[in-house]
Amino acid sequence: xxxxxxxxxxxxxxxxxxxxxxxxxxxxxxxxxxxxxxxxxxxxxxxxxxxxxxxxxxxxxxxxxxxxxxxxxxxxxxxxxxxxxxxxxxxxxxxxxxxxxxxxxxxxxxxxxxxxxxxxxxxxxxxxxxxxxxxxxxxxxxxxxxxxxxxxxxxxxxxxxxxx
Amino acid sequence: xxxxxxxxxxxxxxxxxxxxxxxxxxxxxxxxxxxxxxxxxxxxxxxxxxxxxxxxxxxxxxxxxxxxxxxxxxxxxxxxxxxxxxxxxxxxxxxxxxxxxxxxxxxxxxxxxxxxxxxxxxxxxxxxxxxxxxxxxxxxxxxxxxxxxxxxxxxxxxxxxxxxxxxxxxxxxxxxxxxxxxxxxxxxxxxxxxxxxxxxxxxxxxxxxxxxxxxxxxxxxxxxxxxxxxxxxxxxxxxxxxxxxxxxxxxxxxxxxxxxxxxxxxxxxxxxxxxxxxxxxxxxxxxxxxxxxxxxxxxxxxxxxxxxxxxxxxxxxxxxxxxxxxxxxxxxxxxxxxxxxxxxxxxxxxxxxxxxxxxxxxxxxxxxxxxxxxxxxxxxxxxxxxxxxxxxxxxxxxxxxxxxxxxxxxxxxxxxxxxxxxxxxxxxxxx
Numbered sequence: 001x002x003x004x005x006x007x008x009x010x011x012x013x014x015x016x017x018x019x020x021x022x023x024x025x026x027x028x029x030x031x032x033x034x035x036x037x038x039x040x041x042x043x044x045x046x047x048x049x050x051x052x053x054x055x056x057x058x059x060x061x062x063x064x065x066x067x068x069x070x071x072x073x074x075x076x077x078x079x080x081x082x083x084x085x086x087x088x089x090x091x092x093x094x095x096x097x098x099x100x101x102x103x104x105x106x107x108x109x110x111x112x113x114x115x116x117x118x119x120x121x122x123x124x125x126x127x128x129x130x131x132x133x134x135x136x137x138x139x140x141x142x143x144x145x146x147x148x149x150x151x152x153x154x155x156x157x158x159x160x161x162x163x164x
Numbered sequence: 165x166x167x168x169x170x171x172x173x174x175x176x177x178x179x180x181x182x183x184x185x186x187x188x189x190x191x192x193x194x195x196x197x198x199x200x201x202x203x204x205x206x207x208x209x210x211x212x213x214x215x216x217x218x219x220x221x222x223x224x225x226x227x228x229x230x231x232x233x234x235x236x237x238x239x240x241x242x243x244x245x246x247x248x249x250x251x252x253x254x255x256x257x258x259x260x261x262x263x264x265x266x267x268x269x270x271x272x273x274x275x276x277x278x279x280x281x282x283x284x285x286x287x288x289x290x291x292x293x294x295x296x297x298x299x300x301x302x303x304x305x306x307x308x309x310x311x312x313x314x315x316x317x318x319x320x321x322x323x324x325x326x327x328x329x330x331x332x333x334x335x336x337x338x339x340x341x342x343x344x345x346x347x348x349x350x351x352x353x354x355x356x357x358x359x360x361x362x363x364x365x366x367x368x369x370x371x372x373x374x375x376x377x378x379x380x381x382x383x384x385x386x387x388x389x390x391x392x393x394x395x396x397x398x399x400x401x402x403x404x405x406x407x408x409x410x411x412x413x414x415x416x417x418x419x420x421x422x423x424x425x426x427x428x429x430x431x432x433x434x435x436x437x438x439x440x441x442x443x444x445x446x447x448x449x450x451x452x453x454x455x456x457x458x459x460x461x462x463x464x465x466x467x468x469x470x471x472x473x474x475x476x477x478x479x480x481x482x483x484x485x486x487x488x489x490x491x492x493x494x495x496x497x498x499x500x501x502x503x504x505x506x507x508x509x510x511x512x513x514x515x516x517x518x519x520x521x522x523x524x525x526x527x528x529x530x531x532x533x534x535x536x537x538x539x540x541x542x543x544x545x546x547x548x549x550x551x552x553x554x555x556x557x558x559x560x561x562x563x564x565x566x567x568x569x570x571x572x573x574x575x576x577x578x579x580x581x582x583x584x585x586x587x588x589x590x591x592x593x594x595x
Contacts, residue, residue, distance in 0.1 A: 020435035023226055023442065030227070030409030034402055048220070055223050056216045059450060062443025063187075066436075079183035087183075094182040101192045105205040112206035132213050142188065 015065040022058040026051050046123040053121075053131055060134045064141030092153035099146035102139050109139060168200035169462050176455075185444075186501050190451030197458050208454045215453035220405060221324055221334060222449060226442040227408035228276070228321050233438045234415040235273055236283035239425045240386045244269050245287055246371075247383035254370035257360025259292045260306050264352045267310035271317040271345065272390030273411065277536055280314035281307055281547045289552055297365055304548035305562035309570065310352055311544055312533040317345035319393060319408065322503055322532070325449070326525045329456070329508045333522075334404040335397050336588040340522045344530060344577045344584055351569040359565065385418040398591060445500065452504030459508065469513040479517050483578055486510060487531055494535015495542075502532045520595050522588055523581040530574050537563055537570075 029047045037043045079090060113136060117129035166174070176193035180186050194208040216222070235241060248266040255261055270284045285307040292303035315322045318338030327334045359365075371379060393411045396402040402410055419426040459465065472482070493502050507528055514524045536544040539560045549556045577584060585595065 016436050019439040019443075020432055023230065023439040024435050026223070027227065027230060027409055027412060030406055031413050034406050034410060038401070051223060052217050052220070055226065055446075056213070058226065058439055059216065059443050059446030062439055063447045067440055067443050067447075078181050090182040094179050094184050097179065098184060098188060098192055101195050104199065105195045105208070108204050108206040109209045112204075112210055131217070132209075135209055135213055 012066070015061075019058060019062050019066055022054045022061075026054045026058075049121050049123045053126075056131070057134050060138040064138045064145075088153045088156060092150050095146040095149040095153070099143045099150065102142050102146075106136075106139055106143075109135060168197050169458065169464075171200060172197035172458065185447065187447035187449075187451035190455040190505075194451075194454040194458055208457070211457040212450045212454045216446075216450055219328065219449075219453075220403075221327060224319075224324055224334075224405040224408040225321050225445060225449075226438065227405070227412050228319055228324075229279070229441050229445075230434070230438040231273065231319075231408065231412035231415050232276060232279035232283065233434045233441075234412060234419060234426070234431075235270075235386075236279065237419060237426055237430055237434055239423050240415070240419055241266075241270065241284045241287055243383040243423070244386055245284065245291070246379050247387070250371035250376050250379045253368055255357070256367055257356050257365050258368040258370070259288070259298065260302075260356035260360060260365075261353055263288050263292070263303075263306050264310045264313075264349050264356065267307075267313050268317060268345065268349045269387070269390075271314040273319075273386075273393070273415070276321050277311045277314040277533060277544060278547060281311040281544055282551065285311060285548060286551050289548070293552075297368070299562075300552045300554045301558040301562045302359075304552045304554050304559045305566060306352070306356060307551075308537050308542070308544040308548045308559070308563060309566035310349070312530075312536055312570065313345050313348050313352075315533060316341045316348060316526070316530055318342065318390075319404075319411065320529070321445070322499060322529055323525070324404075325500060325503045326507070326529060329504065330511055330521050330525060332525060333593075336522055336591065336593045337525055338394065338397065338404070339587040339591050339593075340526050340584050341529070342587055344526055344573070347576065347583075348530070348570055348573050351573045352566055355565050355569040385422045389414055389418075448500050449504065452501075455505060456508055465509050465512040468509055469516050472513050473516065477517070479519060482513065482517055483519070483527070486514075487527070487574070487578065490528060490531045491534065491538065494532055495538045495540065497535070499532040499535055499543075502535070503528065520581055520585060522593065522595060523584050526584050527574075527578055530570075530577055534567065534570055534574065537567055539563075 029051055033044055033047045079087060082090070113129050113132045115129075116132055117127045119128045120126060121128065121131065172193040175196055176189045179189035179192060184192075191208065191212070195205050198205045198207055245262065245266050248262045248269065249258075252258065252261040252265050266284055266288065267280060270280055289300070289303045289307055292298040293300050314320075318341050320338065320341060323337045323341065324334060326332070327337055389411060392414055393407050396407040396410055397404050416426070416431070477485075490502060490506070493506060497506075511521075511524075515521065536542050539545065539556075545556055545559055545563065548554075549559055552559075585593065589595070
């Protein structure tokens with residue numbers, strides 16, 4: 001079990017590295033873009049495209065892998081007011097629903113994204129199927145995390161889930 | 165029994181009440197709506213992916229978050245506080261005024277009320293409670309109240325969201341926020357002054373006049389940030405999105421070069437922290453993009469507009485209704501969610517009634533910011549409660565007079581479009 005947690009921890013750090021890299025590169029490119037337009041009189045065409053991709057990935061990848069359940073924007077007025085047993089029941093119900101819904105939608109999402117291989121981005125000529133592929137990773141992570149929450153609710157395991 | 169739209173809305177409400185993240189609940193609701201209608205469920209994914217990929221202005225959000233996080237990192241907030249203290253600290257209830265004034269200055273740099281409260285707020289609460297002149301509850305309350313100014317004075321993340329849903333110019337929206345933001349500061353200062361006299365809070369130690377130039381010089385690089393940011397936007401040199409990046413860059417440069425207070429390791433941690441906040445706001449935006457597709461497909465905004473038209477509702481009745489609705493929703497919903505889900509529904513009606521979209525935006529924004537300090541579910545109340553370790557009930561009691569003052573400001577902002585639109589018009593807004 002310990003080996004599992006340390007591998008998981010290692011992966012989590014790498015995910016953090018990637019997130020820092022995505023945001024850092026967006027930030028840097030914007031500065032380079034403004035600098036190049038006004039100082040070098042030469043606008044870079046591919047930078048906006050890169051930034052859009054990084055933005056999309058940082059949301060979906062970040063939400064799937066580095067945002068913990070405590071950091072999400074949610075309304076916990078009712079959830080916070082009920083006792084632990086009711087909370088467990090609510091967790092069980094809502095997360096099994098969530099996992100189920102995303103699972104049902106997965107095949108359609110997959111066929112849309114693989115279909116998008118026919119289209120490429122304007123400047124960097126990257127197939128949209130690659131750009132959008134993170135949505136599949138996101139969906140699978142949502143299903144996985146929700147299943148984990150259901151499991152936690154059933155077994156009443158207080159320990160943090162690996163993904164947290 | 166129920167149509168697919170109603171079912172999906174009920175599902176979203178139930179899921180969020182049961183504690184699922186608002187963004188995910190909206191995505192799930194959209195999938196269910198599509199399933200029940202027999203559509204391809206990938207329509208939801210498509211809308212969301214295309215919306216995020218093509219939403220260029222939205223990209224300013226992570227950059228504004230980053231800029232605020234960088235500013236909270238170094239000694240920049242501390243220098244700004246000293247400056248505000250030199251400015252208004254000598255009056256009765258001085259540190260309360262300092263709190264409000266530094267919020268105004270800081271809000272010219274950060275786009276989020278929460279960032280304002282945790283950054284500047286933490287330091288000033290410490291200053292106010294140190295010698296027992298102000299109770300922690302009072303310090304917390306005025307910090308929360310003044311943090312609501314943050315997203316009204318530009319830059320502002322909620323304004324970026326509103327620009328997205330209403331197709332208005334971010335530049336003009338930013339300009340329209342300045343006077344209302346200052347008005348909010350004014351009413352808070354008046355209220356603080358009244359309370360300070362009533363409780364006979366002693367005058368705080370004043371900064372010597374001879375020290376004023378030094379304190380100002382130390383804060384000067386930080387004070388230039390709003391000038392650079394807004395100057396870039398209004399001169400047309402940078403897009404608002406680029407201006408956000410330039411602001412973050414400037415904050416980084418002055419923290420590293422002028423103030424020597426940020427290490428590489430700290431910068432890395434700030435990047436991670438900002439990207440985490442980005443993902444958690446971003447998923448809300450993503451969910452709203454998908455859900456707005458459903459709303460548009462069902463033609464909800466138009467049916468509401470024609471429904472209300474039957475009653476020949478006047479501008480004033482409409483505005484009062486909207487204000488009451490958002491105030492009520494603000495008690496239970498997060499500001500971003502109100503902006504992205506509820507407001508789009510009423511935009512066609514507002515347009516039909518001839519309400520200016522920029523004016524409407526400012527009303528809605530000020531109103532949803534008040535939601536952040538409205539009991540029981542005001543996010544800012546929870547933030548300052550956790551900073552001070554004061555029970556939320558005590559803070560609520562102290563925040564009520566400030567809430568009242570801000571409500572007065574809100575009524576004025578509603579009634580005086582010319583006041584709100586003065587600056588945008590001066591900058592060339594036709595409206």
